[in-house]
Amino acid sequence: MRIGFYICHCGTNIAGTIDAAAVRDFAAELPGVAVSRDYKYMCSDPGQEMIVQDIRDNKLDRLVVAACSPSLHEETFRKAAAKGGMNSFFFQMVNIREHNAWVHEDKAAATQKAKDQVRAAITRVRFHKALEKKSVPVNANVLVVGGGIAGIHAALTLANAGKTVTLVERDSTIGGHMALFDKTFPTLDCAACILTPKMSAVKNHPNITLWTYSEVSKVEGYVGNYKVTVKRKTRYIKEDLCVGCLDCIEACVFKEPKFRDDFNQGLSKRKPVYMSFPQATPKLVTIDPETCIQLKTGKCRKSCAEACDRKAIDFELKDEMKELEVGAIILATGFSAFDPKRHAYYGYGRYPNVYSALEVERLVNASGPTNGEVVLRDGKHPKAIGIIHCVGSRDEHTNKWCSRVCCMYSLKLAHLLKEHTGAEIYDFYIDMRTPGKTYEEFYDRLLQEGVHFIRGRVAEVNDWAMTPEEEGKLVIRVEDTLAGFVRRIPVDMVVLSQGLEARKDAGDVRRLFNIGCGTEGFFQERHPKLAPVSTFADGIFIAGACQGPKDIPDTVAQAGAAAAEALALVDAGHVELEPNTSHVVEEECCGCKSCVPLCPYSAISFDEAKKKASINEVLCKGCGVCAAACPSGSIRQNLFEDEELFGEIEGVLS
Amino acid sequence: MSEKRRFEPKIVAFFCNWCTYTAADLAGVSRIKYAPNARVIRVMCSGRVDPQFILDAFAKGADGVLLGGCHPGDCHYAEGNYKTLRRMRLLERMLKGMGIEDGRFRLEWISGAEGDKVKVVINDMVEKVRALGPLDLPGRAKGWDKELEALAHGVRKSEDKKEPTHA
Structure with a gap:
């Protein structure tokens, strides 16, 4: 085995705390290490070139780089390994910046810790196996959740690029908070004048399906291949017949509006059948089941239904569940x-x-x-x-x-x-x-x-x-x-x-989409500076005030960014997945079925004829729960095999 | 005489990729300072942590083992952390039986946004394990070997004296 080891100074970020030369010399003495070097910036072109050249000249077959967090540069060095002709998974990264140099002050202790970390990686990397990334096709359609200015802008941008977009809004109309405003700062231009044309554009765009009064109830799948269930609540109006003439509101048995008008923040009243505001999009009335006499008691003259000459009102309508398949999702659910x-x-x-x-x-x-x-x-x-x-x-x-x-x-x-x-x-x-x-x-x-x-x-x-x-x-x-x-x-x-x-139910929404929230409750971006609209769930992006307080210009800019990220994903046609899935070594499987009920994705099945378990790698998301539970040790998780992890434990402790 | 050097416990920490490892990254980016005793091993989910890993860490000389996962209900893999919790409750009973004190193994839920909690947990654990002193399971294991040998020796001796009961 010929291992190449490199330690990055990261300017003074790492070398200011950790004695890089000492770690380099320490690594050089470890068994199997053929090359050990330090360099100011390993992620720079000369840094990567050094690795490529060493792999070729010194016939290296394993690579370890001690630098920053793998979330930043793991991909960079995997590519460098591949460029040198090595399988990119023969690489292991050591996080000596975020997990060491930046959090410790005692230089001797930090250097000792770095040595332990490096020894762990060098012990582990010997067990690495050659792997290939899986390439899966990406569905080109996009779901946008939330119909405020962020969702509207993102949906229009994607639709204009020729993508098929579904915009789901919980309220009876799109427009969000911006529709409440009279003027916008600092130009004092009329909010409705700039918003309502975009609302109409959404409604009329041939590439956008607009589902208002609807909520996402289930999300399954993975990047590029999400299956989403949307609950379309009924307004008790046949949407294809209603033209928004408002005759039904006039005819309602309540002669005067009696119930809190949410759109006007309770400053006025509305009837059980209502339209939030004149430019509501879509231009449909809605019947509130909480206040409508017919819906509550079944004993009403139904004067509204009589007044509708298009017979659009139907009290028998039920909520519908619709299924969608999309490649990317943009969350623009706003604030409270x-x-x-x-x-x-x-x-x-x-x-x-x-x-x-x-x-x-x-x-x-x-x-x-x-x-x-x-x-x-x-x-x-x-x-x-x-x-x-x-x-x-x-x-x-x-x-x-x-x-x-x-x-x-x-x-x-x-x-x-x-x-x-x-x-x-x-x-x-x-x-x-x-x-x-x-x-x-x-x-x-x-x-x-x-x-x-x-x-x-x-x-x-x-x-x-x-x-x-x-x-x-x-x-x-x-x-x-x-x-x-x-x-x-x-x-x-x-x-x-x-x-x-953050909205009261932001916690539920983030669980639904499997993304994170910060301590203040807003959705967490993947990186505060470099991935501000991405999340830890690949293919799910965030835009607008659901990510944190921001004004309309920033919200629109972020919505455009989220649309561009989604476009880059779905336009590529395919996406590469980490090969960290698990598989069963059939000869070793004892057929105990311990693993079968553990998998939350039902990826493990049991072959009754052979008395062996097997894992569907497309469904497996690579958590490794089954690998940890298998009593015979016959389940292996790529990149996290037992011997790799035992190697790491031995490395940090010896 | 110079002051006796303070005991620095060795802590092995298994952190899940999505919550606790990210929180430790965040602590780094925020330059939050904490004790340098923990060595982090990254796993995709805390559910990947086989109790054997923890036993192995103790056997190889760890004074403490920390396992960090997402908060209940927040697991990136839906429910991996519940499986962790179930397993670790059993393991804790076993550790007690082996004479490994409470506090040497710790399971913590730390979300990706809780960089500060990484500091609080690691500092607190280092202090508590320092107070417990070195575990030295490899050393103790040698002692157990000697004990076993002595026992076996005793049994052999008594058996030598007795007549075999059957052939």
Whole structure:
């Protein structure tokens, strides 16, 4: 056996802590090592070339590189091995950067640890076997989950590239949070004007199948070959017949709207049969089974059904389960706004004139419940308005992170509220965070417009008047940290700028798709810088605020990136899979069947005639659970065979 | 006299590729510092860890063995970590029977986002195993061999004295 060993300095990242020359000399003495070298950057072209040349000149048949995490450069060195003419699986990587140099300070101990790690790899690599990557065909269709601006943009990009896309949205319409907004910062262009054309484009695109009021309920398969089950909830409307004339809403037995209108954040009421907003896409009505008398009791005149001249209403319709086969999936499931009730001291839910920012978005919206007239819950028009930043952001007690968009949307609301009401606007901020193209200029503009900016975290909102001016008002108590004293500011209306957080069911969704979440609950990207839209599940990508708080430009950019990644995958036509699957050595199998029920993918079957187990390598995902359980040791997992792992154990300990 | 050198336990750590190994990578990227005593062996799933690996690590001189997997319900392979849990509960009873103290073997769920937990767990384990002192199973095994030999010798001697009961 002729092993080549290389240790990377990674500049000073590794060599600053670990004595690379000492590790090199140590490895040179280990049995089987023919070449042992150190180099500043092994991943660079000269570094790789050195390996290629050594394999050829010194007839190396095994390769060990001590450098960074295999998640970064394992592929790089496998390719170098192959280029030199060696089977790329005769290679083992040693992680001495993330797992050693970066986490230890004691240089002697770190160097000793590196030596142990290297000895483990060199002991292990002897047992490596020649393997080939499996190539499997990729289904060219793509599923996009979530119909906000991220999902819309990703679906359109893929569809324009000629791919067949299914867009699944849980709500009765696509549009997401952006459809709630009146204007967008910092340009103040009308949100509907830029969003609704894209919504129509989705609806009308020949390559897009749009399933609203639907949820993904099951995901099976693997990269390039996912089988997805989607639950299409019924609206009790025949979708192909409804033209969205709204006659049924007019005819409903409820003469007046009586139930909470979710789209308007509860600021108005709707009937059991409803359409969220005039530009809802698809333009279909929906019947809410929770409030419809017919659906709840079966005893209604069904005046809505009578009013429909196309006979589109059918109370007998049932939910449907649909199956899809796709090669890639993009998750764009968005965020939840922080519930301001959790900050009880700001009085939301207690004082009617304390509003959440999303409510104010609807209040200032020309198509909102008041047609854009800012009128308070008590019917009055506000003369003074306080906007409080960081409600559920940058807070040890709730969410520690900065939600990135609140400063900017608070400025936008300050501008719109001033424009709509002429009121005095007080804006309470901790720090004004306006990073972005022309964002700071927008802040300047608001300063010019005469909005009062007060730097300080608001302590409390209450209605306890201490002076005659405070009678009948809401009083905001705050320490003005620039002026250096505590102030009481009486206002008529308080706006709470809610932070962004992960959706309540993000945990369920990520389990469904087998991806990870960060500690704050947002979906985890594969690498924060270099793979920001990929996940640990190959073929599943993420875009928009489901990955973390971000504004519309960033969301759209990320959606485009996710679409490009998905396109690169499905356009290639095939994908190579790690050959780390398991197989049964038939002669050694004793036919005990211990392994059969262990496999979560039902990849193991038992041949009753031969009394032997066998593993279907296409179904096997390479966890190795069966290999660990097999009492006769007849199941082998490629790349993780018993002797390889025992070699590693011996290596770290000898 | 110079101060007696502190005992540095040797810990072998089996980390699953998707959660705990990634968490250790994250700890690295975040430059979180922790004790240099653990040597990580990567497996695809904690369910790949055969109890024999753990016994072998102790037999070859490990003072402690750490096994890290995804949190229950979060396994990349759906349920591998449940199988790990089941196996390791049995193994723990066996280790106790062998005189290997609690705390020398530890099973932890560390998700890919919990870089800090890698530090907390490894530091804590190193402290606890340091307090237990060296395990030295290879040394103890030699002692057991001697004991066995003495026993066998005793049996032979007593058998020599007695008449065989049957041919």
